Amino acid sequence: MEKSIEQINTRIREGNARVVTADEMPALVAELGEQGALREVDVVTTGTFGAMCSSGAFFNFGHADPPIRMERVWLNDVEAYGGIAAVDAYLGATQQSESRGIQYGGAHVLEDFVSGRRVELHAVSRGTDCYPRRNVTTELILEDLNQAIMVNPRNAYQRYNAATNSTDRTLYTYMGTLLPGCGNVSFSGAGTLSPLSNDPQFRVTGGGVPIFLGGAQGMIVGEGTQHSPAKGFGTLMVTGDLKQMSPQFLRAATMHGYGVTLYIGVGVPIPVLDLDIVRATAVRDEDIEVSVIDYGVPSRDRPALRTVNYAELKSGQVELHGEPVKTSSLSSYRRAREVAVALKGWVEQGKMALALPTRPIDPLKAARPMRETGRSPRVQDIMDRNVVSIGDDEVIKAAAAKLLKGETNHLVVVDREGRLVGVVTTYDVSKAIVHPGKAKVVGDIMTRKVITATPDESVDIAAQKLERYNISALPVTDTANRVQGMLTAIDLGKLFGGRWRR
Amino acid sequence: MKLLVNFSRKRGSEPIIAKAVKETGVLIMVDRAQIDPAGGQMLIDVPRESCRLVSDKMGELGADVRILEHAVTLDMSECVDCGACISVCPREVFTFDAGWRLSMKEDRCVLCGRCVPACPHRALSVLV
Numbered sequence: 001m002e003k004s005i006e007q008i009n010t011r012i013r014e015g016n017a018r019v020v021t022a023d024e025m026p027a028l029v030a031e032l033g034e035q036g037a038l039r040e041v042d043v044v045t046t047g048t049f050g051a052m053c054s055s056g057a058f059f060n061f062g063h064a065d066p067p068i069r070m071e072r073v074w075l076n077d078v079e080a081y082g083g084i085a086a087v088d089a090y091l092g093a094t095q096q097s098e099s100r101g102i103q104y105g106g107a108h109v110l111e112d113f114v115s116g117r118r119v120e121l122h123a124v125s126r127g128t129d130c131y132p133r134r135n136v137t138t139e140l141i142l143e144d145l146n147q148a149i150m151v152n153p154r155n156a157y158q159r160y161n162a163a164t165n166s167t168d169r170t171l172y173t174y175m176g177t178l179l180p181g182c183g184n185v186s187f188s189g190a191g192t193l194s195p196l197s198n199d200p201q202f203r204v205t206g207g208g209v210p211i212f213l214g215g216a217q218g219m220i221v222g223e224g225t226q227h228s229p230a231k232g233f234g235t236l237m238v239t240g241d242l243k244q245m246s247p248q249f250l251r252a253a254t255m256h257g258y259g260v261t262l263y264i265g266v267g268v269p270i271p272v273l274d275l276d277i278v279r280a281t282a283v284r285d286e287d288i289e290v291s292v293i294d295y296g297v298p299s300r301d302r303p304a305l306r307t308v309n310y311a312e313l314k315s316g317q318v319e320l321h322g323e324p325v326k327t328s329s330l331s332s333y334r335r336a337r338e339v340a341v342a343l344k345g346w347v348e349q350g351k352m353a354l355a356l357p358t359r360p361i362d363p364l365k366a367a368r369p370m371r372e373t374g375r376s377p378r379v380q381d382i383m384d385r386n387v388v389s390i391g392d393d394e395v396i397k398a399a400a401a402k403l404l405k406g407e408t409n410h411l412v413v414v415d416r417e418g419r420l421v422g423v424v425t426t427y428d429v430s431k432a433i434v435h436p437g438k439a440k441v442v443g444d445i446m447t448r449k450v451i452t453a454t455p456d457e458s459v460d461i462a463a464q465k466l467e468r469y470n471i472s473a474l475p476v477t478d479t480a481n482r483v484q485g486m487l488t489a490i491d492l493g494k495l496f497g498g499r500w501r502r
Numbered sequence: 503m504k505l506l507v508n509f510s511r512k513r514g515s516e517p518i519i520a521k522a523v524k525e526t527g528v529l530i531m532v533d534r535a536q537i538d539p540a541g542g543q544m545l546i547d548v549p550r551e552s553c554r555l556v557s558d559k560m561g562e563l564g565a566d567v568r569i570l571e572h573a574v575t576l577d578m579s580e581c582v583d584c585g586a587c588i589s590v591c592p593r594e595v596f597t598f599d600a601g602w603r604l605s606m607k608e609d610r611c612v613l614c615g616r617c618v619p620a621c622p623h624r625a626l627s628v629l630v
Contacts, residue, residue, distance in 0.1 A: 049582070050584070051622065172619070176586050176590075176620060176622070177586070177590050177616070177619065177620040179589075179590060184589035184590060185589065186586070186589065251582055251623060253622035253623050254622060254624065255622055256619035256620065257619070261622070263582060263584075263622070263623075316588065316597075316598075325589075326588065326589035327588075327589055328585045328586055328587070328588035328589035328590070329584055329585045329586070329588075330584055330586050330622065331584060332582045332583045332584040332585070332602075333583075333585075333602045334582075334583040334601065334602035334603055335582055335583065337602070
């Protein structure tokens, strides 16, 4: 048995379509069987509500008198992109305020508009014959705009890797606060309710399909940016009328130490046409797996500590290295359900007819990393290879002599095999000479807990270490902990004069 | 019940906690303390019914005592029930109810303040 979209739309129009939310589907299929569910259910509604940075809106402000061709545009001191026609602009959700930093940004402007609050528009121009005006400042509410069209390049991630942090300090990331020592796990996504997890083959999800967006009826434009369904990370580009949206489903947020983002509700109604769709919409939290990624490693390819499913993540606790670790979500499952329930209401009441994609989305695409033609500088490119070393059993005076002779402020202390055991600075030696106490040899005054860099580490990462730990030099060590060089603030200065300059 | 106790060594160096325990007979749990030679601040936990007794006694000993009714406050108009606060809290103040709504046991709060920046919606605030 199969059903056509026309049959389903007829039932929607007549007000007798059977609609269920995606979280109810697994139990229904278990109860009725796949054939039974296909017969019984016409539409499955999905929903998600979480941080979706890649969001924003196009505005048309209408023409002022005398008219202005806006070159740079600010809304409540948040810059919008003005490089389009005279009184059009695109405001990105993550753009931060010029004056308030990450406490207020594009997402907050969107929320203020949707909540009916006044927003100050300021724009400047150099003036032209047809647009003589050079600046304008006015207060607007959403109704005053001709158009406010939300267009989000990347929403509704199919699933998202969970995050943890193995370092010894708290990290503030776009995945929230990550406690040291893998002290917590943060995740995002609605699992069983997630729109794309209910149609991973993109059978009925594609361009032209009507959706729920921020409380309004919107539409899928097509695949989202970074769409990577071959790896299980499909995304959608979506659009909708901001004027119809509600603050219940559109909220600005600030990720501490990171930046501004927008929480938005997205829901896709799935017409139950055949058994494949029944099986896909019966997906459970247990079936959707993601990796737990260590955000303590500052590179693109961060290591995965283990695989978990959404049922485990939602349980509040997962095991990492044999220890229970608390989990928490960044996205709201409660609001995700409200999205699916609201969408269900629309379809049941005949307020939304379904449509098949007019432009299909490729279910096999995989996103690629950036092709970099220039190489970012590595520590080995700029480190000082002339390192002066000393043994920990040598007397302090010998250290002073070496510092002087080597014209350096740092000595690395090595054992007989040349492995790093400590660092001694001019300051340590001067202190020991001015206050001669019990300290006799280098081992008595050296710093044993040394922060190091590796030769192939990016200079940006090493520079971050110098800054974070407020130190002046980093010994560069190989995998056997033998010293290869030293990186100092002076070496970093080479970047500004040499071949890495842009 | 949580009490926030501020004291200064300038007004003598009474062993405030020890004296309060001895003279009231109430067992005091110290949740947090920050003490230096000049004085300090302590967050203590006492049974609700003994709260007034302990507070008065510590007042007599020269401390400035504040009874904390709402250690941590949740602004329901900002909260979206994401639960980002749940895993950063060391005392399990936050949980979800059966309907995935965030619920809060404020009496467990020790005012560590970790949840405040962890909330993406600025919905949480703690006293002091």
